[in-house]
Amino acid sequence: MSGKTYHFGTFVLDRIIYVVTFLVCALILILVISLDVGKVSTGNIIYMFILASFFSLLALVIDYLRQSSFLKQLNRMRQSAYGAELESVLALEEGATYEQNAFRYILESQYRLYMDKLNEQRLIVDGRNLFINQWVHQMKTPVSVIDLLVQQSDQMETVDETGRLLLSVQEENERLAHGLDMMLHQARLEKFEMDVQIKRLDVKELLRFVINGHKQALVRSSIFPQISGPNVYVETDEKWLIFVCSQLVSNAIKYSKIKPGSKKLYIDIEQTDGGYAIRITDEGIGIPEQDLPRIFDPYFTGENGRKTGESTGMGLYLTHEVCRRLGHPINVTSEQGIGTTFTIVFRNKSIHHFTNNK
Incomplete structure (x- = not known):
């Protein structure tokens, strides 16, 4: 032929x-x-x-x-x-x-x-390359800091100085762990359907687990968390919901520690018309009004991201994408200089009131 x-x-x-x-x-x-x-x-x-x-x-x-x-x-x-x-x-x-x-x-x-498909894949690849470049750049910073701190360890003469040094090393190590976790979840998101296991979860227990994971960072930043609301169960994926809540708490810490003095982090479980919602409210620097419509866009760092120099613009994008795929709407309200509230909604079909029979 x-x-x-x-x-x-x-x-x-x-x-x-x-x-x-x-x-x-x-x-x-x-x-x-x-x-x-x-x-x-x-x-x-x-x-x-x-x-x-x-x-x-x-x-x-x-x-x-x-x-x-x-x-x-x-x-x-x-x-x-x-x-x-x-x-x-x-x-x-x-x-x-x-x-x-x-x-x-x-x-x-x-x-x-x-x-159209080719252009879509090109955008994905270009975006991934941009994210990787930013991620590698950010990971180099804590590695360099840890290396410098290790070099300074020989000059430590008192227990207090050694303690402060170890605390700094721990803080940089947490940044490394957070960055690696972000990269891991970004890769997993591409095969999301194969990495989901829906089960019945105690919301308060999950939120306590998330807070405990950030306990030291909260203490260092003088942020005091407070969990309130009724005990409820939801049907969702534990690992992905922990990632979402951890990302929101991490963001709250990142943009609250800039402000001096002690701050509160309110985590409320509230009843809504369609079921229940988790509201995570910080007392940080807030999000500029012009940035609000774009905070869930991939690679968007915004004004606050440029201030801190720690943002890849992927955290909130991944959070929004995970919530969308799990069927949990997420929205945000913010007032610059006052704080920010993220709300994750769980509809009635995924809600189970708390009982002693698990």
Whole structure:
């Protein structure tokens, strides 16, 4: 097939069934005339056959000329398929028949669909590369700091100095762990459906676990957490919900420790019209009003991210994406200089009131 050239003979061969049908019909017609009229001379039979064949051949030639332009275009595209540009399908001229135009439409539609998918993948790859570059840059900072602190350890003379040094090392190590966790969850999100296990969870117990995981960072930043509200169970994935809540608590710490003095972190479980909600409210620097519509966009760091220099713009994007896939809407309200509230909603179908029977 790869070496086949499209010409008039190929055109006729593609329509051989019509040619054979014509010949059979012509023979039957001649036979009927011979039987009905009587003896017909051989010359007249040959004459009628040649005349009918001529007009049939003429019809095939006309049809070929009518369609040849489109067919030749296809032939040229097929012969140069390995070297042709993808955009060449858009240069395909309009055909002469419905089938040719339908084929042209399908070809163009498939090309545009392919380009849309290709551009989508390019954006994903470009975004991932940007995230990795930012992530590597951020991971280099705590590594350098830890290396510097280790070099200073030889100069430590008192227990207090050693304690402060170890505390600094621990803080940088937490930054490393958080960055690695972010990278791990970003990779897992691509296979989200294969990494989900829905089960019944005690919301307060999960929130206490999250707070305990950030206990030292909260103490260092003079932030005092407070969990309140009824005890409820929800049907969701434990690992992913812990990631979401941890990310929100981590953000609260990051943008609250900038402010001097002691701060509160309120974590409330509240009843809503559609079920229950977790509200995480900090007393941090707040989010500028112009940044609010974009905080869930990938790689968006905003004004606060540029201030701290610790933001990759992926934390809240991953949080929003996980909540969307789990079916838990998330929204945010904020007032600059006052604080920020993130709300995760659990609808009635995923709620179970607390009982002693687990």
